[in-house]
Amino acid sequence: MKVLVLGGAGYIGSHTTLELVKAGNDVIVADNLSTGYLPAVSKEAKFFKGDLHDFDFLDDLLAKEKPEAVIHFAAFSLVGESVTDPLKYYDNNLCGTKVLLDAMVKNGIDKIVFSSTAATYGEPKNIPILESDSTCPTNPYGETKLAMERMFKWTANAHGLRYVSLRYFNACGADESGLIGEAHNPESHLIPLILQVPNKQRETISIYGTDYDTPDGTCIRDYIHVTDLAQAHILAVKYLMNGGESDIFNLGNGIGYSVREVIEAARKVTGHPIPAIDSPRRSGDPARLVASSDKAKSILGWNPVHDSLEEIIASAWNWHKTHPHGYNS
Secondary structure (H helix, E strand, O other): OEEEEEOOOOHHHHHHHHHHHHOOOEEEEEEOOOOOOHHHOOOOOEEEEOOOOOHHHHHHHHHHHOOOEEEEOOOOOOHHHHHHOHHHHHHHHHHHHHHHHHHHHHHOOOEEEEEEEHHHOEOOOOOOEOOOOOOEOOOHHHHHHHHHHHHHHHHHHHHOOEEEEEEEOEEEOOOOOOOOOOOOOOOOOHHHHHHOOOOOOOOOEEEEOOOOOOOOOOOEEEEEEHHHHHHHHHHHHHHHHOOOOOEEEEEOOOOEEEHHHHHHHHHHHHOOOOOEEEEOOOOOOOOEEOEOOHHHHHHHOOOOOOOOHHHHHHHHHHHHOOOOOHHHO
């Protein structure tokens, strides 16, 4: 199949591109490289530099390449930044997606898989979280992703578009080759931050909040390997190609690990003591976020295989120790 991956030079986009290429698909990548890296893109994929807001670029690309489906990763995703600069997130995540949908409708491209987030739920009332649970985002990032889901819904009603929204939890790890991995600037994800300590880039790791209603007082999250996420996107495209109806799916391992447990696993993997400092809570951090992925497993046939926390951290360490400054190493 022929697939356009928007944001395919980013962390999850580059891993999905690689998995698509490995499976023998025809892959086109479009990215403005504002947060992505060209070296992360598989050389087997056809790359175009352009922006989500540029209708002429998208229109020309879709008209010439004629992809059968689109996978959309081209959104900003830093929770803290979204709070301090919400208009940046509304402009890119909503306005940019509106331009994309205009171009898709014009060119008759009617299948899209969308990278959503657990942040659409806000503070969950139930654990594990089900797709049918209420959505009440606590930050502009989650709010814009939820609005994007609704934009897809109404566009589907009006123009026959079919979409899959994948709400995933904490993406982590790296491809087993160690050639591509996580590289954010600034870095905000827990596992890369922890690994900066054995990489001699910081002295300690901070634990934000030790008084949550959890067994060890620290936040609990569901960690999902980036390659498993990539496979879910590919299965979602196949689902749509086979006539599947528009739907929303959670992606997670269904197991929660606390911040202290993640740090301890990193100590085992790296052999480094990784000193930790207890710090005050950050606003907006729910105590627990753990997914039920039963729906994705039953309908998409998805089954995460890299589900060991130590395996996830080992794959990340394999990348970070050889790329301490990401793609600028």
